[in-house]
Amino acid sequence: MKLAEARVAPLWWDAVDASVTRASLDRDLSVDVAIIGAGFTGLWTAYYLKREHPDLSVVVLEKDHVGFGASGRNGGWCHAEYPLGIGVLAHDHGPSEAVRFMQALHATVDEVGSVMADEGIDCHWAKGGVLAVARSELHMDRARAEVEEAQHFGLAPEDVRLLGAAEARGMLGATDVVGGTWSPHGAAMQPALAVHGLAQACESRGVVICEASAALEIGAGKVATAGGTVSASMIVRATEGFTSGLPGHKRTMVPLYSHMVATEPLSDDLWAELGLDNRATFGDFRNLIIYGQRTADGRFAFGGRGAPYHFGSSISPSYDGHDRVHKEIVRVLLELFPQLSDAMITHRWGGALGAPRDWRPTVSIDRRRGLAWAGGYVGDGVATTNLAGQCLADLITETKSDLVTLPWIQHKWKTWEPEPLRWVGINAGLWMAKTADASEERTGKPSRWGDVGNWLRGKTR
Numbered sequence: 245m246k247l248a249e250a251r252v253a254p255l256w257w258d259a260v261d262a263s264v265t266r267a268s269l270d271r272d273l274s275v276d277v278a279i280i281g282a283g284f285t286g287l288w289t290a291y292y293l294k295r296e297h298p299d300l301s302v303v304v305l306e307k308d309h310v311g312f313g314a315s316g317r318n319g320g321w322c323h324a325e326y327p328l329g330i331g332v333l334a335h336d337h338g339p340s341e342a343v344r345f346m347q348a349l350h351a352t353v354d355e356v357g358s359v360m361a362d363e364g365i366d367c368h369w370a371k372g373g374v375l376a377v378a379r380s381e382l383h384m385d386r387a388r389a390e391v392e393e394a395q396h397f398g399l400a401p402e403d404v405r406l407l408g409a410a411e412a413r414g415m416l417g418a419t420d421v422v423g424g425t426w427s428p429h430g431a432a433m434q435p436a437l438a439v440h441g442l443a444q445a446c447e448s449r450g451v452v453i454c455e456a457s458a459a460l461e462i463g464a465g466k467v468a469t470a471g472g473t474v475s476a477s478m479i480v481r482a483t484e485g486f487t488s489g490l491p492g493h494k495r496t497m498v499p500l501y502s503h504m505v506a507t508e509p510l511s512d513d514l515w516a517e518l519g520l521d522n523r524a525t526f527g528d529f530r531n532l533i534i535y536g537q538r539t540a541d542g543r544f545a546f547g548g549r550g551a552p553y554h555f556g557s558s559i560s561p562s563y564d565g566h567d568r569v570h571k572e573i574v575r576v577l578l579e580l581f582p583q584l585s586d587a588m589i590t591h592r593w594g595g596a597l598g599a600p601r602d603w604r605p606t607v608s609i610d611r612r613r614g615l616a617w618a619g620g621y622v623g624d625g626v627a628t629t630n631l632a633g634q635c636l637a638d639l640i641t642e643t644k645s646d647l648v649t650l651p652w653i654q655h656k657w658k659t660w661e662p663e664p665l666r667w668v669g670i671n672a673g674l675w676m677a678k679t680a681d682a683s684e685e686r687t688g689k690p691s692r693w694g695d696v697g698n699w700l701r702g703k704t705r
């Protein structure tokens with residue numbers, strides 16, 4: 245498996261026009277709602293605002309092009325996941341609110357699928373669920389604990405269930421599988437097709453999207469860009485991993501990089517061994533997250549965290565191709581599936597996702613200042629952005645729905661530490677996760693470094 249010939253670009257972008265194709269803002273405008281960022285958060289918010297309130301005027305300002313950020317580059321797992329798990333939600337808000345939130349997330353997966361179908365967006369949607377394989381007894385302990393925790397706090401047995409070795413191996417032909425978990429609340433999709441289709445669905449309802457129109461300054465009721473200023477009763481910040489680039493937000497959220505590779509399309513014979521017949525998305529129980537899907541055209545799209553955090557929360561296209569991280573992702577892919585040793589890697593890429601200091605996503609509004617924002621999904625935003633968009637639309641229009649009282653509304657983030665502490669702390673956390681995985685693989689016993697990493701992220705209960 246060679247990386248050298250792989251193109252540094254998201255596989256998904258082969259199927260869309262990933263360049264600036266829309267006009268940029270070239271005059272002053274006055275609208276009801278101005279949204280900054282044309283990723284899933286911004287576009288879902290625009291979509292629900294216009295679908296439910298066609299008279300509202302909505303403009304989306306995007307600094308690059310639709311789907312330039314994480315929304316056009318991700319692993320295509322549309323799944324119901326809270327970054328710190330249901331136990332932390334229950335600790336923060338009580339078990340019944342935790343279950344209510346998780347049920348809203350479960351429903352949002354189907355909502356994404358049905359909007360894609362209703363709007364005629366072919367994003368290669370396949371609701372095959374989410375598979376996590378256990379590849380050691382330690383992993384199996386974690387699988388049992390996860391299922392017990394979900395049921396303890398009130399999720400139904402069918403929301404996530406334990407798999408024995410035979411069933412798990414039947415789903416995924418990876419090495420050393422001894423069991424796992426499966427949840428029906430997840431779909432695989434082609435994210436760039438989804439985000440571009442959603443942008444068109446917004447435009448067909450009258451949303452104006454301006455590309456190459458970076459928000460430079462956000463003031464009371466105004467967003468300034470190089471080409472003009474938008475005055476709006478409500479301004480929505482939907483910039484996730486890029487938030488630290490906005491004036492006054494250096495320490496609101498950090499950009500963490502996640503990287504992926506894609507193989508060439510694999511033969512049917514190989515897939516007969518590899519499984520994923522229903523295109524379940526898959527991962528495992530190591531500390532440093534890995535994630536994969538079988539694409540509609542029969543490739544593996546496979547990724548992992550672990551790239552270094554860049555000093556000063558910097559983001560650069562030069563970080564997208566990271567030789568060391570991509571080699572490590574290929575090593576893990578081959579460890580799981582040695583049959584792929586002759587397969588070609590055709591694409592490799594990376595992107596920034598947003599992490600708030602306490603790892604808790606939120607949807608919030610400040611009516612006095614005419615500002616709203618959502619984000620902090622820490623790499624679990626493909627479905628969650630849909631729920632965020634629905635919540636933001638209801639909050640902005642003062643619709644009294646069940647969504648506007650979900651426990652993530654108006655959560656207040658702590659700010660990140662100033663540099664160089666931020667750089668030291670985050671990279672130390674990544675080192676701990678890697679060290680924990682290496683030690684657990686060697687000894688089969690849980691590593692304390694994993695616990696320290698959890699504590700640093702605020703996963704305490």
Ligand SMILES: Cc1cc2nc3c(=O)[nH]c(=O)nc-3n(C[C@H](O)[C@H](O)[C@H](O)COP(=O)(O)OP(=O)(O)OC[C@H]3O[C@@H](n4cnc5c(N)ncnc54)[C@H](O)[C@@H]3O)c2cc1C
Nearest residue numbers: 281283284285307313314315318319321459595624625626
């Ligand atoms: C490699 C990778 C794999 C991932 N895999 C998964 C997965 O499988 N499942 C999952 O649930 N999540 C995954 N995620 C996370 C998920 O993609 C994100 O949580 C989600 O897409 C966030 O959407 P968003 O709209 O909030 O942010 P983004 O998609 O990042 O959009 C923000 C937009 O704001 C724009 N912007 C920034 N600054 C400005 C400005 N000043 N003015 C105007 N526009 C601006 C950016 O250009 C960008 O287009 C992954 C992320 C990455 C990077």
